Amino acid sequence: MTKQLTVLDVTLRDGSHSMRHAFTEQQVRDVARGLGEAKVKYFEVSHGDGLGGSSLQYGFSKVDELKLIAAAKEECGDSAISVLILPGIGLKEDLKNAVKAGATMARVATHVTEANVAGQHIYLSRELGLKTVGFLMMAHMAPTSVIVEQAKLFESYGAEIIYVTDSAGAMLPHEVKERVAALKSHVACEIGFHAHNNLSLAMANTMAAVEAGATYVDGSLRCLGAGSGNTQTEVMVAVFDRLGYETGIDLYRTIDVANEVVAPFMPRPQEITGSSLMMGYAGVYSSFLLFTQEAAKKYNVDEREILVELGKMKAVGGQEDLIAEIARNIAVVK
Amino acid sequence: MTKQLTVLDVTLRDGSHSMRHAFTEQQVRDVARGLGEAKVKYFEVSHGDGLGGSSLQYGFSKVDELKLIAAAKEECGDSAISVLILPGIGLKEDLKNAVKAGATMARVATHVTEANVAGQHIYLSRELGLKTVGFLMMAHMAPTSVIVEQAKLFESYGAEIIYVTDSAGAMLPHEVKERVAALKSHVACEIGFHAHNNLSLAMANTMAAVEAGATYVDGSLRCLGAGSGNTQTEVMVAVFDRLGYETGIDLYRTIDVANEVVAPFMPRPQEITGSSLMMGYAGVYSSFLLFTQEAAKKYNVDEREILVELGKMKAVGGQEDLIAEIARNIAVVK
Incomplete structure (x- = not known):
């Protein structure tokens, strides 16, 4: 039996950091259309710091994210749109508006030790009929036992999927494997993994997560994302194909979107510079x-x-x- | 006991491909000085296709490689210089001249099934007192049993180290591990591994090789190398430090050389483009x-x-x- 895997593309959310939150409506339309044609099941559209992130503190968006979500929805065919929301930044009203604009998945994100602030957002997300994810950021900062306890909190609120999120690109494959395996044994939710490439291990960590039982994995086209970027979506599709997993995604179409749509608008390539390496090394x-x-x-x-x-x-x-x-x-x- | 690991930097050899063989003497001096200061034990200086590669077929070098080797030697302190030589391209005379210019290690490279053409070069290398390496290129193309047999040939000629070389960046970690482990059980030589990053797995494959017993690993500063480049030297130093290996290398100094010397002269970043991804995917x-x-x-x-x-x-x-x-x-x- 082929092993199924759901790839969630975050180019239009994590990439917002690299773009200084200046995505244009046309860029979002082009990426969304490409992801739809490539049969990527989910992709995320939000300010880099989630719904409501457009602010003096986190950087103003060039185009209102609700407008971008609505534009993406018009283009993306059968693909579904996810939004990220951080309690404390994104308000409940923001989530309701995102749903009106076309989102069908909410990922409620907290620091790895603070799932307790997410209860109301999770309840609301379920109430709105969204596929609901608990997203534990900076996962390298907590031991496995704490991550399990926090995941249980998320689950008790109603989250259907729990993500281990290596926000600083600081984790090593054996650390990812240990955390994901522990979650698999202690919660009933599906498990996801979100990587950053600061130690050149985004792909390796994603593989480790999947080996340990994760079924949702994040990627971005041409790595476009914070720090050294994310697991590269088109590369991940190729690698999991070689490893015998079924993502349902058209590899060549993802390559086309990465090459012809994303690469031309990137302000700079997602190299591992000295600074981004140090972020991952120091955590x-x-x-x-x-x-x-x-x-x-x-x-x-x-x-x-x-x-x-x-x-x-x-x-x-x-x-x-x-x-x-x-x-x-x-x-x-x- | 700390596990020892020897990092060999190939910026000034594999990087020659990305530079269209146009390294200047000043660039080579600056990189060599930095690698020496960072206490990188070995680094390689040659045309991308090895000694004698400067030609119509493989591209002419801007500066004669013997001149570059001599310049590197003047700058590199206690670090040692390796040269790559492919029988059929590099002549015995080229190797002798490289030794006069300052090289103390020769890596004799053949296609993974053609070690039999390397006998004379290996003999000569030993005769000249060089640390002598057998370098099996395109290792993804042969099953493990063939690689073992080819490595034994290399060993019989006198090679002291055998490299598994993933020239196309096509290997997956479990494939690397299987090959290196088999070599460890069947030959007495030390084992090395050389990666390319076409599938975003250079670092992961290098870790897999080391876990299986490899003690020599190649890297290049800022990934500068053919295809999507190599394992990134400065990243590898950080990752192996985190994993508890001793490389003897000054991490911050490698970051400085990558940032201040190499990045400014790179003609383009070593991204994983559609073409380089396809090379790795197709092998x-x-x-x-x-x-x-x-x-x-x-x-x-x-x-x-x-x-x-x-x-x-x-x-x-x-x-x-x-x-x-x-x-x-x-x-x-x-």
């Missing part, structure tokens, strides 16, 4: 990078040493004041 | 690409269908006339 999310560079300059220390210390302390958003303190300490020791 | 070497595109146009068929057929037939260099035949057949069936 720190990219929002710290700018503060780190400033502190490194001020205290005349190597920014990479600061990042490694931040990673050891498992710093999260909101703890930016730690950065100057770490830089001062490194400077004193020298 | 076909890049030299077929141009002929395939021409035949696809002439017979009005999808070039990707031709590549997949070529891969199935395990076509090798010299069989270019097959391409038109395949294209005609596909056109007729339609």
Whole structure:
């Protein structure tokens, strides 16, 4: 029996980071049409930081995401549209509007230890009849036991799928496998995996997740996404075909969309630069990078040493004041 | 006990393909100095197709490779220089001259089923006192039993290290593991692995090789190499550090060289484009690409269908006339 696998393309959501949230309606239409023709079952359209992310803090979208969702819906044939929503950023009203615009899946995303803030969003998502996903971000920051406990919370609220999300591209294949396998034994939901390529392991980690039982995997065309980008959708389709999995996707059509639609509008290629490598190596999310560079300059220390210390302390958003303190300490020791 | 691993950087050899063999002496000096400072034990300097590759057929080098080897030698401190030589392209005289210029390792490369042509080059290499490697290219094309037999030939000639070389970036991790493990049980030599990233698996395959017992691994800074490039040296150093291996390499210094020296002179980033993905998926070497595109146009068929057929037939260099035949057949069936 062929093993089934659902590929969810996030070009039009995670790619929003790389595009500085400046997707045009035409770009979204072209990608959505291509993904539909390629028979990609789900793809996501939202601001990079989810519904309602368009703001001074996270960057304003060039085009309102509801307009982009509606445009994508007109083009995408039988493919279904997912939206990402982070409680605290996206409001319930945003989700209702996204549904009106054409979304049929909601992925409710929280930090890996904070699933407890997602209850109301999950309830609403189910109430609206959406396929409902709990999305555990920065999964490298919590031990497997905590991830299991958080997944159970998501499940208790009504999530149908639980994602392990390697937001910083910091995980190694054996770490992915351990976490996904534990979820498979402790929750009844289907399991998904979302990778970033900062350690050049996005494809390997995605394979590890699938070997451990994940049935939903995220990718983006030409890797377009935050940091070093995601697992490359068209490459993933090829690799899983070679491995004997059935994705239902037309490989050549995904290559065409990546080459002819996405590559031409990318502001820069998704290489693994020194900075993005360090994010993955230290396990720190990219929002710290700018503060780190400033502190490194001020205290005349190597920014990479600061990042490694931040990673050891498992710093999260909101703890930016730690950065100057770490830089001062490194400077004193020298 | 920490596990030891030797990283060999091929930026100045495999990268020659991406640079259209146009490395300048200054570029080579800057990379060699950086690799020396980073304590990379070995690095390779040669035309992309090995010593003597500078020719009408393979592309002329901008600067004579002997001059580049000598320049690298002046800069590289305690690092050692390797050269690649393909019997049939590189002459014995080329190897002698490379030694005079400063090389201390020779990697004698043949198609995976043709180690028998390498005897004289291996003897000479040992006679010249070089660390001597047998390099089995296009390793995905032969079953494990054949690779073992070919490695034994190399060993009988005097090779000290045998490389499994995934020239087309076509191998999957379990295939790498099986081949390396078999070599570990059947030959006494150390085992090396050389990857290409066409399926986004260069890092994963390199890890699989090391898990199976390989102790030499190739990389290139910023991936600079043929096709989608190689395992990214600086990323590999970070990943193996995280996995508990000792490479003796200064990670931050490799990042500096990649960012400040290599990235600025790269003609284009090493993305996984549609063409390079298809090379890896079909298992076909890049030299077929141009002929395939021409035949696809002439017979009005999808070039990707031709590549997949070529891969199935395990076509090798010299069989270019097959391409038109395949294209005609596909056109007729339609």
